[in-house]
Amino acid sequence: MSYTITITVNNKNIKRLSKFPRRITRRVITLSKNELIRNLKKATPRDTGRARGSWHADRSSHDHVKVSSSVHYMKYLDKGTGIYGPKHRPITIKGNPWLYWKGAKYPVKQVTVKGIKPYNIVVNSIKATESRIIEFGNMAISEVK
Known part of the structure; x- marks a missing residue:
């Protein structure tokens, strides 16, 4: 690509x-x-x-x-990307309804990331x-x- x-x-x-x-x-x-x-x-x-x-x-x-x-x-x-990109939307998880990473206290449904300008x-x-x-x-x- x-x-x-x-x-x-x-x-x-x-x-x-x-x-x-x-x-x-x-x-x-x-x-x-x-x-x-x-x-x-x-x-x-x-x-x-x-x-x-x-x-x-x-x-x-x-x-x-x-x-x-x-x-x-x-x-x-x-x-x-994200709110700065062509779609102007925050970056969110797709697929699995719960997101968990090492160090997190509990799983979450959504983490919003602004993206890069x-x-x-x-x-x-x-x-x-x-x-x-x-x-x-x-x-x-x-x-x-």
Whole structure:
């Protein structure tokens, strides 16, 4: 199970600007991918470092790249859980009607946990990367000329 983001470049404007639209597109995607991964790693909270180090990219075609995280809990870090998550409900036990743990005085029917606040890792990282897209385009055009 992974958490995936897809980067796609619209070639229409690049084709009008250069004789080498495919090379420019590849370079813009590479620069964007590297910047996005850098931003994702910077925005990911570091407890053990496992989540931060799990971001990687796979090129699916000349104008698409998939960036994903291999840790299963990344969506919870990004979107939040409990009252802070998408469902806005407290976390409660399901199944067994009684909950008991070592050190508890007696079994209880419900323990309410607020959950974790969302870090908005993906949205913030995409915004930070998008702010540099024109710069990446200019860099790619100057490198290809």
